[in-house]
Amino acid sequence: MAVPVAPPMDEHGWPLGARLSGLLLPAFTGLLLLFLFAPIAVMIAFSFNDPGGRQNITWQGFTFSNYVRLWGRSDITNPMITSVMVATISTLVATAFGTLIALALTRYEFRARGLVNLLIFVPMTAPEIILGASLLTLWITFSVEKGFLTILAAHIMFNISYVVVTVRARLIGFNRSLEEAGMDLYANGWTTFWKVTFPIIFPGILSAALLAFALSIDDYVITLFSAGHTLTFPLWVFGVSRLGIPPEVNVLGTLIFLVAFLFIGVQLWSQRRQVRGGEAAPVTVLGK
Amino acid sequence: MRALSRGLTPLLLLLPGGAWLVVFFAVPMAFMFLISLQQGTFDTGYRLTWNLGIYPEVIGEYWDLYVRSTGFALAATLLTLLVGYPVAYTIAFRGGRLKNALLLVVVLPFFVSFVIRTLSWRMILADNGMVFGSLKDLGILEPNFHFLATPAAVIFGLTYNFLPFMILPLYVAIEKIDRRLIEAANDLYASRAQAFWRVTFMLSLPGVVAGSLLTFIPAVGDFITAEVIGAGNPQVFMVGNIIQRKFLDALDYPSAAALSFVLVAAVMLLVAVYTRIVGTDRLTS
Numbered sequence: 001m002a003v004p005v006a007p008p009m010d011e012h013g014w015p016l017g018a019r020l021s022g023l024l025l026p027a028f029t030g031l032l033l034l035f036l037f038a039p040i041a042v043m044i045a046f047s048f049n050d051p052g053g054r055q056n057i058t059w060q061g062f063t064f065s066n067y068v069r070l071w072g073r074s075d076i077t078n079p080m081i082t083s084v085m086v087a088t089i090s091t092l093v094a095t096a097f098g099t100l101i102a103l104a105l106t107r108y109e110f111r112a113r114g115l116v117n118l119l120i121f122v123p124m125t126a127p128e129i130i131l132g133a134s135l136l137t138l139w140i141t142f143s144v145e146k147g148f149l150t151i152l153a154a155h156i157m158f159n160i161s162y163v164v165v166t167v168r169a170r171l172i173g174f175n176r177s178l179e180e181a182g183m184d185l186y187a188n189g190w191t192t193f194w195k196v197t198f199p200i201i202f203p204g205i206l207s208a209a210l211l212a213f214a215l216s217i218d219d220y221v222i223t224l225f226s227a228g229h230t231l232t233f234p235l236w237v238f239g240v241s242r243l244g245i246p247p248e249v250n251v252l253g254t255l256i257f258l259v260a261f262l263f264i265g266v267q268l269w270s271q272r273r274q275v276r277g278g279e280a281a282p283v284t285v286l287g288k
Numbered sequence: 289m290r291a292l293s294r295g296l297t298p299l300l301l302l303l304p305g306g307a308w309l310v311v312f313f314a315v316p317m318a319f320m321f322l323i324s325l326q327q328g329t330f331d332t333g334y335r336l337t338w339n340l341g342i343y344p345e346v347i348g349e350y351w352d353l354y355v356r357s358t359g360f361a362l363a364a365t366l367l368t369l370l371v372g373y374p375v376a377y378t379i380a381f382r383g384g385r386l387k388n389a390l391l392l393v394v395v396l397p398f399f400v401s402f403v404i405r406t407l408s409w410r411m412i413l414a415d416n417g418m419v420f421g422s423l424k425d426l427g428i429l430e431p432n433f434h435f436l437a438t439p440a441a442v443i444f445g446l447t448y449n450f451l452p453f454m455i456l457p458l459y460v461a462i463e464k465i466d467r468r469l470i471e472a473a474n475d476l477y478a479s480r481a482q483a484f485w486r487v488t489f490m491l492s493l494p495g496v497v498a499g500s501l502l503t504f505i506p507a508v509g510d511f512i513t514a515e516v517i518g519a520g521n522p523q524v525f526m527v528g529n530i531i532q533r534k535f536l537d538a539l540d541y542p543s544a545a546a547l548s549f550v551l552v553a554a555v556m557l558l559v560a561v562y563t564r565i566v567g568t569d570r571l572t573s
Binding site for chain 2: 038
């Protein structure tokens, strides 16, 4: 009977290879996480910089004044307000529309299902520039004046697919017998939906809405083709970056990061309280 | 009556969102195709002449940009896979109770705007910035060394920006692997490398495929990275840069629309070849 040759062991009795990868992999992961945060760290640091001129690229001295001055810079806050408004409205509309489609896809048999799936799948997989450019041809063809409403139409469009996919994932793992129990207790379809179905799929709807909001507030490419003279925050930042980026941009970036940080903290905290092993939360917070 | 409402309900549910997608996604694609077949100038107006000759024309003029975009996107996809796999593997197999927290840490930087992150990299990687400036001061690099505006810089930027799109699907696939299968391979005298390659990696292939597509497709159409980290150097332009300029600056709609359609066709072709090679049947099981 062949006995395998034992691999060389270290003093803890681990195979040397295992010990090496036992150290290497976590070290590599740690380094990569640091690397991912490098531009964020620079952004935060330079939000406290006190540059003399327009260029905020070398360290001059520590100051809080950028944080105070931000609120007086309407050229920065106005695009931010536009972005928040577009994100809020497009999230509400896309979440409603997308949830209805997800219900139709999981609850009913109908022809043209393949076509509907295609209509949802393709916008998510096409390069963004194609979505933006094709919308521009629509505005050109009908001589539509580009502005807030065209941006909104575009954002609702690209958000619907993400909502459908997120909510459908929640509906697929849904136990239909709960609804049947509601019906057995003489609840009609409408009551059953609001008292049973909706509360159960609500976490999925909420994740979808958060994802839609994150995608919308950060979008540059698709917005660029539908914006005209209206400025959203990403458009404004990109435009001004040719002349040098004022530290107030770093301030707003830092504040957005803080909000995301708090949001993720809360999500982690609430996950701890739930039973382990729900659906994968991270996917629902993936930004672009 | 009941049967009728059954038949109508899915339609009513689909109607608002479906109509929105038709009007603002499907119809614009059709219009983009029609516009690609127009001729004229912006000042005198474009007229539909079914000019299919535009397609060979733009391919002849810009084929090198398609090659470059594909090359950049492929390089970035490969790099995200090489860098992302060990990270996804470590989080999935060694993350323990910190799994979700670690994944959120991976995603967290990407909450800051794409534009701001990319501008931040431009600052870090500037010729006299905090990385290369210091290395030059120390005499490690030659004074005229530059990184921005090179192909490597654009590939670097794409790799950074699409890393989470690779790591998350990889994680999902690796996390699902039944660890007993790896133990079984070890029991059957597979070496660690064999067990990894023939069990872990093969079982994580759906994640590799999903991650590659999620990275490659947006990367090949990207133009911000070439604009910012490529510092607008035409030598590192990708197709997206030309499409954007033709649509928004030159107002040459027909050739911009044709370039867009060629890009879509190229992506679809590459994705079809890729899924054929990897084998979709293995993915669905």
